Amino acid sequence: MMQRFIGFVRKEFSHIVRDRRTAAILFGMPVLQLLLFGFAIKNEISEIRVGILDHSHDLVTQELTDKLLSSGTFVATATLSNEREAGEAFASGRVNEVVVFEPAFGDRLLRDGHAGLQLLTDGSDPNVSRIVAGYTTSVVREYLREKGLAASGIEAVPLMMFNPGLKSVYLFVPGLMAMILMLVSALMTSISITREKESGTMELLLVSSLRPVQIIIGKVVPYLVLAFVNVITVVALAFFVFGVPCRGSILLLFLESLLFILTALSLGLLISTITSSQQVAMMISLAGLLLPTVLLSGFIFPIASMPWPLQAISNLIPARWYLVIVRGVMLKGAGIAVLWKETLILVVMTALYLTFSVRKFSERLQ
Amino acid sequence: MSAVLITDGVSKRFGKVEALDGVGFSVDLAELFGVIGADGAGKSTLFRILATLLLPDAGRARVLGLDTVDSYRMIRTRIGYMPGRFSLYQDLTVEENLAFFATVYGTTIKENYELIRDMYVQLEPFRTRRAGQLSGGMKQKLALCCALVHRPELLLLDEPTTGVDAVSRLEFWQMLDRLRRLGITILVSTPYMDEASRCDRVAFMQEGRILAIDTPSGITGLFSKPLFAVRAAEKHHLVPVLRSYPHAASVYAFGSTVHYTDSRPSPDMGDVAAWLESNGIGGVGIERIKPGIEDTFMALMESMTSRREAADA
Numbered sequence: 188m189m190q191r192f193i194g195f196v197r198k199e200f201s202h203i204v205r206d207r208r209t210a211a212i213l214f215g216m217p218v219l220q221l222l223l224f225g226f227a228i229k230n231e232i233s234e235i236r237v238g239i240l241d242h243s244h245d246l247v248t249q250e251l252t253d254k255l256l257s258s259g260t261f262v263a264t265a266t267l268s269n270e271r272e273a274g275e276a277f278a279s280g281r282v283n284e285v286v287v288f289e290p291a292f293g294d295r296l297l298r299d300g301h302a303g304l305q306l307l308t309d310g311s312d313p314n315v316s317r318i319v320a321g322y323t324t325s326v327v328r329e330y331l332r333e334k335g336l337a338a339s340g341i342e343a344v345p346l347m348m349f350n351p352g353l354k355s356v357y358l359f360v361p362g363l364m365a366m367i368l369m370l371v372s373a374l375m376t377s378i379s380i381t382r383e384k385e386s387g388t389m390e391l392l393l394v395s396s397l398r399p400v401q402i403i404i405g406k407v408v409p410y411l412v413l414a415f416v417n418v419i420t421v422v423a424l425a426f427f428v429f430g431v432p433c434r435g436s437i438l439l440l441f442l443e444s445l446l447f448i449l450t451a452l453s454l455g456l457l458i459s460t461i462t463s464s465q466q467v468a469m470m471i472s473l474a475g476l477l478l479p480t481v482l483l484s485g486f487i488f489p490i491a492s493m494p495w496p497l498q499a500i501s502n503l504i505p506a507r508w509y510l511v512i513v514r515g516v517m518l519k520g521a522g523i524a525v526l527w528k529e530t531l532i533l534v535v536m537t538a539l540y541l542t543f544s545v546r547k548f549s550e551r552l553q
Numbered sequence: 554m555s556a557v558l559i560t561d562g563v564s565k566r567f568g569k570v571e572a573l574d575g576v577g578f579s580v581d582l583a584e585l586f587g588v589i590g591a592d593g594a595g596k597s598t599l600f601r602i603l604a605t606l607l608l609p610d611a612g613r614a615r616v617l618g619l620d621t622v623d624s625y626r627m628i629r630t631r632i633g634y635m636p637g638r639f640s641l642y643q644d645l646t647v648e649e650n651l652a653f654f655a656t657v658y659g660t661t662i663k664e665n666y667e668l669i670r671d672m673y674v675q676l677e678p679f680r681t682r683r684a685g686q687l688s689g690g691m692k693q694k695l696a697l698c699c700a701l702v703h704r705p706e707l708l709l710l711d712e713p714t715t716g717v718d719a720v721s722r723l724e725f726w727q728m729l730d731r732l733r734r735l736g737i738t739i740l741v742s743t744p745y746m747d748e749a750s751r752c753d754r755v756a757f758m759q760e761g762r763i764l765a766i767d768t769p770s771g772i773t774g775l776f777s778k779p780l781f782a783v784r785a786a787e788k789h790h791l792v793p794v795l796r797s798y799p800h801a802a803s804v805y806a807f808g809s810t811v812h813y814t815d816s817r818p819s820p821d822m823g824d825v826a827a828w829l830e831s832n833g834i835g836g837v838g839i840e841r842i843k844p845g846i847e848d849t850f851m852a853l854m855e856s857m858t859s860r861r862e863a864a865d866a
Contacts, residue, residue, distance in 0.1 A: 188659075193656075194653055195657065198649070198653045201649060202642070205645070206644065386640060387636050387638045387640030390634070391634070391654070395654070396658075397657060551605070551606050551625075
């Protein structure tokens with residue numbers, strides 16, 4: 188019995204290795220995607236092109252401007268003399284931001300304790316806009332504090348826990364892991380099973396008296412191993428190249444990843460039992476699994492800001508829970524005592540999908 | 554002799570199409586039994602039911618004394634099945650395919666090497682070649698090896714020679730002959746009439762029904778009318794002119810000649826020759842021949858079609 192099983196698994200590995208393109212995608216994709224997300228796609232902004240529109244031209248506005256420009260992030264690319272020029276500067280892309288000082292800015296500030304400073308940002312890119320405004324505000328606030336001019340009695344000083352530098356790679360690594368595991372496990376298994384159906388080899392496998400459970404396990408094991416290799420690759424790359432720490436137990440992280448791989452594999456199995464063509468299996472995997480994993484899991488868009496129907500749907504997506512787990516273990520150092528609920532949800536999902544697909548797996552042709 | 558395979562009233566429909574309609578026959582131990590029929594006659598459906606891959610809508614089939622519905626698992630380990638389409642792993646090598654099917658059945662190539670040796674020596678030079686890159690004939694030999702590697706008692710071969718060159722076809726049938734002598738019962742389907750004569754018995758299938766079952770020589774005995782081979786210098790005009798003859802019953806082109814039957818009890822072939830010549834066909838030669846399997850099949854098909862048309866009317 189063991190012999191048969193080993194023979195089956197060896198055959199599956201041969202399929203994967205023989206198809207160079209698939210093998211390249213399976214092993215190269217995680218590395219490529221991590222590097223891409225890590226280096227190219229960044230939320231932090233290294234250079235803000237700022238235009239200054241100073242209606243006051245006094246000592247205070249001069250000091251503030253210097254302070255802004257000496258912070259390293261801001262580069263003055265335009266000195267403007269009226270509001271109309273500001274619009275043009277934005278349109279031509281010369282500036283991301285324009286800082287407007289009202290007339291007699293310094294006098295008012297020193298006399299009344301407050302003065303008007305307007306920040307114009309480029310709303311066509313809301314993300315950048317928000318960050319730029321945030322940066323500027325913090326510089327202005329710091330200036331006021333130095334001068335002992337803090338506006339009111341209370342000031343909130345934000346400190347970003349777990350990721351003080353707000354590095355986006357911290358955000359991407361867990362999401363990327365969920366995405367890659369979904370892709371490798373669900374897509375690849377469903378394709379490999381439907382391929383056997385399409386090519387007619389499933390007929391031979393069925394006649395060979397292999398039990399459905401044996402066929403299923405034989406199909407699942409290679410991708411389980413493969414996906415796990417990908418987990419190790421991504422975690423190692425994230426740590427050594429981008430310095431993303433694993434603050435919790437690495438063992439727990441791996442175990443939870445194995446669990447999530449199983450969830451994805453059972454989803455792949457489920458897909459392959461309800462369809463018999465590779466194309467349909469691919470469509471369902473991509474549109475039905477990968478897209479929600481990217482969009483609704485909280486990877487890119489925060490779940491809390493979704494409308495309630497989408498929030499409800501997001502509960503059904505395994506990656507949503509896996510993300511909570513990975514962020515918890517890697518970034519916050521959380522243990523199973525905190526993450527037991529998410530783990531349990533994944534266990535239940537996996538059990539449900541698996542039972543259903545084993546039941547649905549037909550020992551005959553339809 | 555004991556029957557290795559018995560079917561009784563097996564029917565199967567797919568939607569509106571009646572794929573099998575009350576099929577009943579039996580195959581004896583170590584018999585080479587042929588199922589002859591055109592594409593869509595229901596051959597593959599029949600084979601899949603016998604291989605326990607499909608459930609019949611009605612009727613029963615017993616394979617090796619076991620019911621195909623209740624005891625499908627026991628049947629599966631004891632039969633060798635070769636689907637109509639080439640269904641091996643194209644990306645695995647010849648040797649890997651064979652080794653895989655051996656392990657799946659819990660055996661090794663070595664254990665049953667004797668059985669497949671004759672074919673495997675031909676495949677041996679291509680051992681490391683991928684199955685997808687083999688020629689049609691080699692593919693079928695490999696598929697047969699894979700179906701034989703666990704020493705099955707019954708072989709179900711669905712159109713094993715379709716798309717295979719003439720030499721390989723001949724070799725394939727010689728191999729089947731050898732296997733039968735080793736005591737393996739073989740059920741084989743083919744669309745080629747000339748292969749029917751190599752079987753112990755044949756069944757003609759059309760539209761899901763069996764038209765006739767007999768030995769190849771017995772089946773030609775079903776052809777009752779006198780049959781003539783008609784020759785002419787210009788063959789392509791011959792068929793339409795012959796068909797327009799008032800007493801023509803059937804006219805089929807057969808290689809270089811045209812096979813003709815007459816509708817009269819005692820045909821006047823001199824009159825037929827005169828009709829042809831008066832219609833401008835020269836070099837006419839007519840000769841009485843013994844009907845072959847194909848003639849019989851055509852006649853059976855025709856009579857069934859006309860009977861069905863009569864029933865519909």
